[in-house]
Amino acid sequence: MRRILASCLATLSLAACAPGTTGAGGGEQQVDDKTLTYLYFTDGPDEQATRSLIADYEKKSGVKVDLQVVPFDNLEQRLQARLSGGNAPDVARLADIAPFRGDLLDLNKFQKAALDGQFVDGAKSYITGANGELLAVPSDLTMNGPLVNVDQFKKAGVALPDVTKPWKWDEMVAAAQKVQKANNTQYALAMDVSGHRFSTMLSQFGTAFFTADGTAVGLDQQKATAAVKRFADLNASGAMPADLWLQAGTKYKAANEIFLAQQTPVYISGNWQVSAFSKDATFTWAAAPNPCQETCGGFPGGKFMVSFEQSKRQQAAADFIAYMNSKESQERLAKEANFLPTRKDLISSGVDYPQRDADMKVFLADVSRTPPTAFASTYSPAFAASAKAAVDELSKVLAEQETPEQAVEAIRAAAEKALKDTK
Template identity: 75%
Template sequence: MRSARISLTVTVTAAAITLLASSCAPGSSSDGGDTKQADDKKLTYLYFTDGPDEQATRDLIDEFEKKTGAKVNLQIVPFDNLEQRLQARLSGNNAPDVARLTDITPFRTDLLDLNKFQKGALNGKFLKGADSYITGKSGELLAVPSDLTMNGPLINVDQFKKAGVPLPDPKQPWTWDDMVKDAKKVQAANKTQNAIAMDVSGHRFSTMLSQYGTDFFDKTGKKPGLDTGKATAAVKRFAELNASGTMPKDLWLQAGTKYKAANEIFLAQQTPVYLSGNWQVSAFAKDAKFTWAAAPNPCQKTCGGFPGGKFMASFKQSKHQKLAAEFIAFMNSKASQEKLAKDANFLPTRKDLISSGVKYPKRDADMQTFLDDVKRTPQTAYASAYSPAFGATADASVKELAKVLAGDSSPKEAVEAIRAEAQKALKDAQ
């Protein structure tokens, strides 16, 4: 019997909010913004691409330019260099007008309050779990969650069929025991190197922690929340799966503390189950030479996956604050988010779209599987994912898990070290 589900408390408010532009003059508040604002309608948008989103983004930019007469200079940079480049530009008083970010924490004091210009269009429109992360100490709206990611399994359908193992029911998720048992049967029948692969990522391992009933932080994202017993059980299970060869132990040991995807193992058909996320859907639709599908996340104490995503923000240094906020509002309107989701196989962050759902022109069944897990994912997972201390804690978890796999630490010692790092990261983020 599978574990009871815990639903994400994403709701849609019944009251419609009238679109209002703030009457404040650009840069005229006491937020430290530059009071000199340019009259030209030109914006710079610092951007990194996940692949299929680039053309969809360019199409939306074209719409914005036609609608407003503005000109948007899309500046694409490698993700690995994004934070370093942005810090350098901020230090040189040359910030972009808008940036796409995965982590706003390093830039919080530099970010523009979007409520000054687009409160009616943006405030309260997005998934509740991100509220504490994107809100400043005085209620400022520092960023907008522009797309949502959801971790989850992808399976090699051909290998499951060859093994005679039924595919998991999207409406009736596996338990962890079910997933391991089925994956090992498929592994044996197809003689694959492994049964299950997981990206080397503290974010991905957080999915397992959440399913075991605990998270790095509490429901506020501002206090440690790791339950020692539940977390130790998850780490112990993870270590056992790696030691037995069910998971590729060398992947985590050789990666060190750096992120390493296991997509090549899955594409080479050396594992029938791959724990990754919805961003792989577009890539595998193009690259996979076999039949595959998204599967529901396994349940343990809870069900669902673990969230992530991107954010759009502007800066106090911007000389086009009002136009930048207008651009962010346009790119994250219901129509724009729905278009981006459909074209790039992304998940929306708007409450109205999460509630109504999105019909995808490509791989719709897979995307619906991820959307179903959005609703199953517990609220504490969102609080952890959007905590300002998440990044440092997730990195520490990769380091500690590698120690366990190498035999240099016990699961309980690893959990204690991760919890200590969570406390330190929270203190550093204050």
């Protein structure tokens, strides 16, 4: 019944378009209600950049955008409640579109020329519906990767890797341990307690939870076991802080405090730390390219902009999403918030960042090195459950409750179940 009502409302509201924009029929249309609701959560530096873009859009379009900022922790619950009550926002920012796929608007109905095929290929299967619908737009991209304490590397006389010639895993570990010894730090490397972050290591060792098309489990047990063994050995030797993972259980925990306290010279996290460390770090630091093993590159993540079939202003919602994800808008957001763009033209041309340009370019360069299976895995609706299982099994290995081989078998089984559940 909700779908029928939404369809009727959509038919009545095809005229909902910003003045001076072209609707699906090619004619100039007017907005019946010049207010769009945008349900939004913030990662920090993006909020002011987003508000600035919205202010410009309001001036150009005559449409008022009601930015409704909510905590990320209850975003999904709040959105589900609004959908159930027939009160969907016109636009929403999501980290995971899977729970809402059946409610999403096909943006190709209104902005196909502006949006279709413009974004990173790795997200295509995730944002495309069964019949080719464009259900979401990747609005920003994250990339995992190492951050290093430059002061400690200099003191140890250890060179940082060239952006075009990344470390091998053995080289990164050897360099980190040499710096650790020279500076008497507690650890050589640290990694956030996160299945997403460990997936970076899996990818570099040549495997991922799912295949490149996202339709099947792709975890190679031999390659995954090699990654788990290396991770376990580094923790057992004291090169990495095993207690961090053991005490966190299956909950996410960042290792940023260890890096900021200068107790590790290498920290495997991601580009979102650039803005934070620009304010918080009391030493010279830099981003380094991801280490290679069988493959190079990092592991992606990101956010999406969507609209809903329930929206009474579908055309206006699609116009707003197209504006916010134009080349000019994405470049501006990337510069102001230290984000990575998702548009293929911007990934190709690059972005000149006003702050920490060299570091952001390191992360951006790794986007092209990252294999398709990494994108397919992170964008799979089965990823969250698989990543949680990985953290749980890794903790058991560190606690010597099971072997790396047993852990990989359990992770693969969890990925298979998660994928089956989503289907």
